[in-house]
Amino acid sequence: RDLxxxxxxxxxxxxxxxxxxxxxxxxxxxxxxxFVPVPAPELLAGLRQLATHNESGHPAFLLGHVSRYxxxxxxxxxxxxxxxxxxxxxxxxAIGFTARELRGRADWRSLAPLLGAxxxxxxxxxxxxxxxxxxxxxxxxxxxxxxxxxxHALWRDATGARRVATRTALAALVLLQGSGAVRxxxxxxxxxxxxxxxxxxxxxxxxxxxxxxxxxxxxxTLAARHVTSVSLFYFGSTPVGAFRVADTVRVGxxxxxxxxxxxxxxxxxxxxxxxxxWLAHETLAAHIGRSIELYRILPDTARRLPEGTFPIRSSAExxxxxxxxxxxxxxxxHEPRALIAGGTTALTDDDPADGDESGRGPSAPSxxxxxxxxxLARGPALHVTDQMLLAAAENPSDWITYGRDYTNRRYVxxxxxxxxxxxxxxxxxxxxxxxxPGGQETAPIEVDGTIFYTGPLGYVVAVDAATGVERWRHQHxxxxxxxxxxxxNRGVAVYHDKVxxxxxxxxxxxxxxRTGRVVWDVEVVDPSTGYSMTSxxxxxxxxxxxxxxxxxxxxxxxxxxxxxxxxxxxxxxWTIPSPAEGGWWGEWRTTTPD
Numbered sequence: 207r208d209l210x211x212x213x214x215x216x217x218x219x220x221x222x223x224x225x226x227x228x229x230x231x232x233x234x235x236x237x238x239x240x241f242v243p244v245p246a247p248e249l250l251a252g253l254r255q256l257a258t259h260n261e262s263g264h265p266a267f268l269l270g271h272v273s274r275y276x277x278x279x280x281x282x283x284x285x286x287x288x289x290x291x292x293x294x295x296x297x298x299x300a301i302g303f304t305a306r307e308l309r310g311r312a313d314w315r316s317l318a319p320l321l322g323a324x325x326x327x328x329x330x331x332x333x334x335x336x337x338x339x340x341x342x343x344x345x346x347x348x349x350x351x352x353x354x355x356x357x358h359a360l361w362r363d364a365t366g367a368r369r370v371a372t373r374t375a376l377a378a379l380v381l382l383q384g385s386g387a388v389r390x391x392x393x394x395x396x397x398x399x400x401x402x403x404x405x406x407x408x409x410x411x412x413x414x415x416x417x418x419x420x421x422x423x424x425x426x427t428l429a430a431r432h433v434t435s436v437s438l439f440y441f442g443s444t445p446v447g448a449f450r451v452a453d454t455v456r457v458g459x460x461x462x463x464x465x466x467x468x469x470x471x472x473x474x475x476x477x478x479x480x481x482x483x484w485l486a487h488e489t490l491a492a493h494i495g496r497s498i499e500l501y502r503i504l505p506d507t508a509r510r511l512p513e514g515t516f517p518i519r520s521s522a523e524x525x526x527x528x529x530x531x532x533x534x535x536x537x538x539x540h541e542p543r544a545l546i547a548g549g550t551t552a553l554t555d556d557d558p559a560d561g562d563e564s565g566r567g568p569s570a571p572s573x574x575x576x577x578x579x580x581x582l583a584r585g586p587a588l589h590v591t592d593q594m595l596l597a598a599a600e601n602p603s604d605w606i607t608y609g610r611d612y613t614n615r616r617y618v619x620x621x622x623x624x625x626x627x628x629x630x631x632x633x634x635x636x637x638x639x640x641x642x643p644g645g646q647e648t649a650p651i652e653v654d655g656t657i658f659y660t661g662p663l664g665y666v667v668a669v670d671a672a673t674g675v676e677r678w679r680h681q682h683x684x685x686x687x688x689x690x691x692x693x694x695n696r697g698v699a700v701y702h703d704k705v706x707x708x709x710x711x712x713x714x715x716x717x718x719x720r721t722g723r724v725v726w727d728v729e730v731v732d733p734s735t736g737y738s739m740t741s742x743x744x745x746x747x748x749x750x751x752x753x754x755x756x757x758x759x760x761x762x763x764x765x766x767x768x769x770x771x772x773x774x775x776x777x778x779x780w781t782i783p784s785p786a787e788g789g790w791w792g793e794w795r796t797t798t799p800d
Contacts, residue, residue: 238629255633259335266336267411267477276336281327284339284410287402292382293349294399299379300352303360316355323348338413395419396496407471416472418442418526420495424468425451427494435510437463439482439538440498440526441470446545447521454510457525459542461512466491467501470526473538474499479527481539511544518545519722520665520681522639537675588653588719590700592747605652608697608742635674639665649697649742656719658705660695666707668722678722680707680715687711687733688759694740701745701770708739708752714768716750726773730754736761749776 228246236247244250263274268283286294304316323345330342357376364372390397396415398406407415421444428436428451435454446455456463460481473482485501492500527538590606598604598611602620610616623631639646639661650659656677657669664682669675687693687710699706704725705717711733716725730752731737736759744751749767757763763781768774783789 251633260333264335264337265477267472267475268336268409270408272476272480273336275334278331280336281330281339281342284414285327285342285345287398287406287409288339288414289346289399290383290386291399291401292379292386293346293353296353296357296379296383297349299360300349300356303356304352316352319348319351338410340413393419393496407475411472411475411477416441416470416497418444418470418497420497421451421525422449424494424498424500425449427492427500428452428466433466436466436468438525439467439469439473439479441472441478442526443524444526445522445524446518451525451545453546455525455545456511456515457518457543457545458527458538459512459515460539461542462508463510464503464508465506465510467503468494468498469501471497471499479536479538512542515542515544516678518543520679522665522681523679587703588656588700589703590653590745591702595701595745604654605650606700607651608649608699608744612746637667637669637674637676639667645692645694647694647696647740651698651700653700653719658698658700658719660697660707662693662695662710664695664707664709664711666698666705666717666722668705668719678720680717680722680724682707682709682711682713682715684709685711685733687738688736689738689755691758695742696740697742699743699745699750701750704770706743706745706750706770708741708743710738710740712737712739712754714739714743714750714752714766714773716770716773728768728773728775730766735759745770753781 227249231246231248234246234248236244238244238247263276266273266276266280268277268280289297301320304320307316308314326342326344326348333341335341357380361373361376387394395413395417396406396419398409398415402409418441421440421442424438434452435456436452437456438451439458462484467485467488469482469485473479474486476483485499488501488503490499491502494500523543527541594601595607595612598606599613599617608614610618639659645662648660650657652658652671655671657671658666659669660666664684665679666682667679668677670677689710693710695708695710700719703719705719705722707715707717708730709715712730713727714730715727717723718725730739731754737754737756739752740755741753748770750770751765751767753765754761754763762784765779765781767776767778769776
């Protein structure tokens with residue numbers, strides 16, 4: 207009978223919780239198998255993705271060891287060393303108090319928070335993804351509920367000679383808990399308790415200690431020491447445009463550097479990449495916060511930029527590697543990159559910064575590193591011919607021009623995907639451009655396994671179609687542009703071995719399809735007069751055709767043609783006739799001339 211009494215409240219709680227979760231997904235419903243309604247399908251998709259991730263494991267570190275599938279005792283260990291000692295004492299007090307209370311009465315509800323915390327802990331112990339105490343954070347509010355209940359009851363019920371001692375002890379624990387937060391400020395993420403000793407990095411790293419939070423401290427330290435060049439092996443996603451670390455920054459690569467070297471403790475421990483553990487045997491120059499170690503290795507004789515170094519081309523490109531897949535994890539060792547003199551489009555031993563210091567100058571050709579053009583190659587050689595463009599509608603494997611073919615109908619006569627199997631499509635990979643807000647209206651182009659797409663504010667990127675791994679990225683340096691309706695871009699044209707991009711400040715760029723280097727850059731029209739460009743160029747018969755935007759500013763529209771190889775201007779067709787031709791552009795009227 208008691209169980210029946212709990213059945214209705216339990217059912218009501220389950221329904222209420224389900225509605226709250228469903229509301230987070232805006233009460234979305236998907237139809238499965240043609241007729242089965244599925245609420246919050248995103249939640250189910252996320253759980254499936256999590257199950258797949260758990261099955262494949264995740265690099266983890268604990269007590270000096272690295273494992274792909276973690277350890278069952280990982281969560282208890284990190285809770286023991288990451289939780290303030292005062293909170294551990296309060297949690298132990300709550301467990302003991304609750305056990306004592308249960309012996310005196312049969313109301314098990316006081317156990318609910320502790321049972322919830324235990325359920326979270328057991329789930330984490332079973333899982334194979336051990337990357338931080340953050341995965342068991344729900345245990346803390348649950349333990350706090352029981353601890354608060356125990357403190358309140360003990361404070362209230364303390365009597366006699368033990369009253370002062372009991373209340374003093376409880377107050378001391380609460381004060382210690384509060385003072386622990388003050389002591390940890392501002393490095394809450396990297397805080398460990400005294401059980402971890404003087405070297406918590408020997409117990410746990412990753413998000414327990416190191417999530418890239420000390421990069422600004424590194425920049426300040428290097429500036430104070432007047433360091434202009436550093437090799438940086440950084441575990442984090444901070445974009446290079448956030449702030450300047452040094453004049454020359456080598457990012458990643460397995461070749462042993464000399465001079466100033468900074469490495470994140472996660473990489474130093476051999477997690478995600480094992481090519482930097484040798485640095486632990488070098489003489490330390492400084493601790494940078496609690497997550498980065500700075501070394502000075504002398505004599506400084508190693509080549510500053512090893513063979514095969516790629517230039518960082520965009521201020522949105524991160525200092526660290528993009529993690530998440532084995533390929534992404536290995537990139538920090540196998541794909542050295544470089545940022546020179548604060549620029550993002552060049553790689554030379556002299557000052558390569560293009561344009562003026564404000565970064566508003568036009569794009570200029572990127573110059574190759576020593577070793578020649580081949581050291582910059584990041585994608586396969588491409589060659590799109592006129593015959594291929596004319597026959598694009600019959601191409602069964604590529605999407606080589608805007609609209610798929612010259613009819614611009616975007617029609618695909620393929621039969622691999624139909625109404626019966628479309629529901630089985632699953633996400634294969636995601637690539638994020640991570641540009642400032644501005645709208646995403648690009649139409650991706652795919653040629654021989656490489657996808658080219660654009661973003662707002664002059665970004666264009668090449669991505670491996672099979673894996674989503676970025677091959678190169680270019681950011682055009684925009685000037686001031688008077689626009690009306692969003693800094694969008696519709697895409698690129700690919701012709702012969704080049705990628706063509708029109709920019710918001712009315713430039714037409716030709717980029718090397720393998721490397722993203724600028725081959726030529728022409729200004730189509732002065733953007734200060736109200737013109738801009740957002741449409742995708744069109745390649746036809748050796749010419750690149752572009753149009754302009756800006757009718758909100760009373761411009762006279764036109765279509766231009768440029769030589770695909772040289773960028774030479776070939777002809778212009780005005781879409782609005784001049785007054786001499788019977789037109790009325792530039793003279794606004796309430797009625798048409800007729």
